[in-house]
Amino acid sequence: MGAAAFVLTTCASVSVGQVGMDGSDGMDAVDFQILEQSRSGTQGYDIVEGLTTEVGERLAGTEAEARARDWTVAKFKEIGLENVRVEPFTIPGWERGVETAAIISPFPQEMLLTALGGSVATPAGGITSDIVYFPTFEDLEAAPMGGLDGKIVFISGRMEKAPDGAGYGPANRKRQSGATEAGKRGATAVVIRSVGTDSHRFPHTGQMRYADDVAPIPIAALSAPDADQLERILERGETVRMALNIQPRATGDMPSGNVIGEIVGSERPEEIVLIGAHLDSWDLGTGAIDDGAGVGITAGAAQILIEQGLRPKRTIRVVAFGAEEVGLLGGFAYRDRHADDLDKHVLATESDFGAEPPYEVLLGVTEGDAVIREVAAALNLPIGTRGTNGGPDIGPMARRGVPTMRFQQDGTDYFDLHHTPDDTLDKIDPDDIAENVAAFALMAWRAANAETDFRADTPDTDK
Amino acid sequence: MGAAAFVLTTCASVSVGQVGMDGSDGMDAVDFQILEQSRSGTQGYDIVEGLTTEVGERLAGTEAEARARDWTVAKFKEIGLENVRVEPFTIPGWERGVETAAIISPFPQEMLLTALGGSVATPAGGITSDIVYFPTFEDLEAAPMGGLDGKIVFISGRMEKAPDGAGYGPANRKRQSGATEAGKRGATAVVIRSVGTDSHRFPHTGQMRYADDVAPIPIAALSAPDADQLERILERGETVRMALNIQPRATGDMPSGNVIGEIVGSERPEEIVLIGAHLDSWDLGTGAIDDGAGVGITAGAAQILIEQGLRPKRTIRVVAFGAEEVGLLGGFAYRDRHADDLDKHVLATESDFGAEPPYEVLLGVTEGDAVIREVAAALNLPIGTRGTNGGPDIGPMARRGVPTMRFQQDGTDYFDLHHTPDDTLDKIDPDDIAENVAAFALMAWRAANAETDFRADTPDTDK
Incomplete structure (x- = not known):
């Protein structure tokens, strides 16, 4: 699977282009443009480079995580996201x-x-x-x-x-x-x-x-x-x-928060396609693969659409969750704060498995998955046989019925670095992270423009 | 060169055996037995396993280096070396x-x-x-x-x-x-x-x-x-x-020492073939590749000969030098203590470059190198174009005219680990270290039985 992913990375723009010429996969010129711009761009890499360099480690509940929120708010605004805000919550602090x-x-x-x-x-x-x-x-x-x-x-x-x-x-x-x-x-x-x-x-x-x-x-x-x-x-x-x-010591109630930015939908702005990652990291490394990469992938995907002047029909919401490492606390806080509008979340997915390319697509929907299958085909990715809860911070809302999908990345070497001092920027290949940006940008764009109600018959995919 | 070395490791016992059957390289049954027993044995690996496990780090001048000397004295006696002793010297101590x-x-x-x-x-x-x-x-x-x-x-x-x-x-x-x-x-x-x-x-x-x-x-x-x-x-x-x-702090005069053991020669016991490595390590890791491996390779080579009941004409002396890392202090101490009998050292070499297999043989002699060339051929190793001073602790005596040679090991990845906490036993491949044992055992055996006076016309190879 690693080999297949590698071929994809190096040959993708040609092979996808050829598929597109056949017109067989429902891709149009805008879709190709999204893939091409993502793959040739450095949006995702630049974001994780900035976050890990200018903030570094950002343990949940600490002053470093607070600086990471400030940094992310500024970055979200800089790349053109709208309605940029922090949804704060409180966590039990702990320090080494x-x-x-x-x-x-x-x-x-x-x-x-x-x-x-x-x-x-x-x-x-x-x-x-x-x-x-x-x-x-x-x-x-x-x-x-x-x-x-x-x-x-x-x-x-x-x-x-x-x-x-x-x-x-x-x-x-x-x-x-x-x-x-x-x-x-x-x-x-x-x-x-x-x-x-x-x-x-x-x-x-x-x-x-x-x-x-x-x-x-x-x-x-x-x-x-x-x-x-x-x-x-x-x-x-x-x-x-x-x-x-x-x-180590418990530090009492400490602040955390989810940073949110949007591309507001042109026709059904109240309907949300959520792409997220977690902003906090463990304190030993700089949290490049876990999960600065995910912040770069999801915000970078939104940046690609904004730079192309593309406004979707539904709202694309980027969420940088706080306090994931210490118990998915940002995911639970989001679910609780949005309890009344979770039914307007039409699809949600998280990037939290490093920066290696995806090798398959997992489905957490049972209805109207044609769009997701088209995107998978355009990326030359098979549909996996397992389901998904969309990712750790998506899990809580998935259990309340929010439809999910996930790009399954190659994590063969992920646990070599995971939660160690060695989780640093040098471990990220710019081409690999760009391939992830391409996947998230196309998925968000297509899901936000689809007529599909992914929710119908969504099963309890909690896992 | 790494690839060639790898082929050597996996195919060596067959190919050398075939060469030997031709009788073209001066090898006899004892030589083949030495190679075979070295390659199929674990003598070198077991020694570095013991040293790094039972002593761990052994910074020059510390109590840990003293424990390493005690451990090495016991090990040298256990494997059957004779005249086992410590030649003590004093160094300026330093601790982190x-x-x-x-x-x-x-x-x-x-x-x-x-x-x-x-x-x-x-x-x-x-x-x-x-x-x-x-x-x-x-x-x-x-x-x-x-x-x-x-x-x-x-x-x-x-x-x-x-x-x-x-x-x-x-x-x-x-x-x-x-x-x-x-x-x-x-x-x-x-x-x-x-x-x-x-x-x-x-x-x-x-x-x-x-x-x-x-x-x-x-x-x-x-x-x-x-x-x-x-x-x-x-x-x-x-x-x-x-x-x-x-x-860090200077700790004043502290004890170090060179641990010595011998296989006493049967005909010319006063003539010395010296194989050595350094016993001290930096304090961050357990000194497996630097230079527990060398201690295992050289003592393991002597152990092979002893176990086969082979007594050479000249004396084979194994030296585990102290305080190499802090300025080759064991090498200088040895040179000074043996100033009066350096002229009886017919050949000296050190293993201090990890445990990867050798890919060439370097010469620090100009006369009578036929034996060394035969050993190189038996190991399928070319003769390198550079000279050698025999290794860091051999350098001081080489500058006083002691002839040297060196097995140049593949050190492509050596400096990934060198002087870090990550220099630990798991980085050593038992088959690779066994190949080094084979090389040292055969070289020591052949040089100690040769009539060659490697010294004649030995140039100043200081480098």
Whole structure:
């Protein structure tokens, strides 16, 4: 699939043009112009370049996220979006602090790790305890209650690579529930092998959750090489003692917000085609692939239409969601604020899987998908067999009946960088992001001009 | 050359066997046995696995390097080396401390960097100053004296990839002399783009030097993505202010040492064939490719001979040099301690370029190189056109006339990892390191059994 996507990127303007000459796919001159301008342009790349350079990391609820909102408001206005505004909401803040770890015995050495988002701190100065090893999260789940009193639990387990990121869900269970399952059994802290597919010395952060009825214990992620090292040390068969000190802190109610801009529809302006991405990032990198790329792709797609002087019949709304990483809070805030007009959202989709080209189109509609299929054909993309909820921030509104679709990007290497310090601009290929801009621009344009009511018979696609 | 080396690795035992059947290359059954046992064995890999797992990082002069010496003494005895001993010496100690940096304006954000080895600290709490940008070290050299008063100098410049690491010397000038050249002109501190070929968010450390007649100023290296980011920020044209705080410290006289073990020769035990590597590493990673691999390759080669019950006519001496990273101090200590018997060293070579397979053989002898050429032919390796000083720790004795040779390994990707936290065991391919063991075992065996006096007419190969 990666190879097919690559061919598409390098040959697309020729092959699509040839298809168009046949007149077989419903494409007209404006459609071709949108693809051509997107592919030859740098609109998406320029936006992610600006956001990651001029703001950098933008952790939800922090002053950096607030600067990112200001930056995005200015950028949306600069590219010609209308009704530019912030819809504010409040989130529980969390910030990282000191984080160190070391093997104390039998082989003294430092280990590189990072606190998971939402984790409580160790006592000041840290803790020192013996490691109890679970090769997988399932092994921990199968362990008897009790028996881990005062121990530091180490949960390993590797994530499989896949174009659609299918390994993420299974690998992520230890991140989301490791502290709860270890805490239930009496553990004092948890370290996990990072949820990721690389072998670089970057720990991967990401949000964790505590169950209401279990006392919270600290949880942090080791880089893959550090997890390998700890496994080798454990294989020697001696008791392994670790010193662990993480000092993240909850910062109370903090501001976040969704930044919105529109191309107002000429005939049915109250009907919304929503294209979105999330503006916040984790604090370790500059959030280039997660999700500055999505902000660039969606705002860049709108910019293409504006620059071509194209005004659709329905309104195209670009949303840069806040606070996605810490629990899809911008997606929920949008759904709640727009509860009364969700029925006017005719289609919604999010870009949040890096900047590699799409290799298939997923449908979250059951009626009137002809337009989406035409766009997929014009992009030389097959229709995938799975459904979609449109993306993480779209999920909450999808569960209230908003029709969705998604361009499935090639995410084979996405989890090499995801939630690490290494998520930086140099990882984005300008040609690849331009191909995504082309896809979003054409889809938004065609959906906003269609007569289709994508809503009819839309199933509950929550996943 | 990488492709040729790869073919060698996968096909070598067959093709060499076939050559041997022709009897055309002077190889005998013992030679083939050495190659076969090396290639099918894990001796080298097991040694670097043990060293990096059970000791980890081992910065020169620290307690960790002392533990590495103890570990190596035990390992040398375990594999059957004779006359195992440490030749101690004293070095000026240096240790890393806090190191943080941030852009203060116009776009506030943290930057990842690390102090260069030997650097002085900033004043406690750090300094804040404007950045003055030099695209290359040569641009700084060309700048007028004065004019940088109180500024933080940023020296960029990219290193080119090459199989033989030819880009390292030119790129390294800013690391070694950046503080001197900036200090001469009044600067208060220096940050450089890391000397490396990757685009990961790892700064590369490495030793720097101060000139005697210039007041020392602190110097640190930014990761490549951070240097890119700083360049993009500078391109915006506004004054860029940086806060920089590095707190390394000189720790006074500290112990180091060279660990030595031998296979004593049966006929001319006083004549030495020396195969060596360096035992110390930088403190950021676990020193797997630099130079745990070399310790594994050379000690593993001796282990192969011992396990086969092979005793050479001359003595094969394995040396694990201390304190290489901080100025080749083990190499100089060895030269000085052995000043009176350097004339008994008939050939010396070092492995210090990772674990990728060799692609050519370099000569530092002018007489009696027939044995070396035979070994190269048996390994299917061409003779390179350049000379060699045998490796960093061999250089000092080479300048006193000790004949040398070197297996030039493929170092195309070596500087992706060199001197970073990412120099860890997972980067070593067991088959590749086994091929290096084969090369060293056969060379040591053949040179130690030869009648050749490699010394005759040995030129001054210092480079």
